[in-house]
Amino acid sequence: MPVHVKPLIVLADSEHARFVRPERADNTLHSFSQVDAGVGHLGETKDTHAKPFRVLPIWVATQLNKNVESYDELYIAAPSRTLNEVRLHLGKPAQAKLKEVLDKDLSKVPDHELWPHIRHWVRPVHRAH
Numbered sequence: 001m002p003v004h005v006k007p008l009i010v011l012a013d014s015e016h017a018r019f020v021r022p023e024r025a026d027n028t029l030h031s032f033s034q035v036d037a038g039v040g041h042l043g044e045t046k047d048t049h050a051k052p053f054r055v056l057p058i059w060v061a062t063q064l065n066k067n068v069e070s071y072d073e074l075y076i077a078a079p080s081r082t083l084n085e086v087r088l089h090l091g092k093p094a095q096a097k098l099k100e101v102l103d104k105d106l107s108k109v110p111d112h113e114l115w116p117h118i119r120h121w122v123r124p125v126h127r128a129h
Helices: 052-066 080-088 090-095 115-121
Strands: 005-013 018-020 029-036 073-078 097-105
Touching: 005 052, 005 080, 005 115, 018 052, 052 080, 052 090, 073 080, 073 090, 073 115, 080 097, 090 097, 097 115
Parallel strands: 005 073, 073 097
Antiparallel strands: 005 018, 018 029
16 A cells, blocks of 8 residues: 655745645645735744844754644655755754755746646555555
């Protein structure tokens, strides 16, 4: 019996982040959470001198660290500056689950248009015979 792997795909830039999962039944990609740096959902960072472009990546890494048990594989697509900041703040358990990164801003690409960009990150659906 195949084991179901729970991938998590993070799409981010310096001001926006989305967390995407493929549907178990058919691999349809769905954003299940998103955040905007400008709406105040990010809370306080420990670094009171953090530049605005650093706040969101630190928040993303914090969420990935806090919820590390909710995913088996981690994939991140973001511009290099954001990607580097997220990776810098990932804890060892999250780092161990990081499978691949893409230096590209896909944060504003709608779910239904993501497939060509990240299909190699999503495993085929296993169907019972």
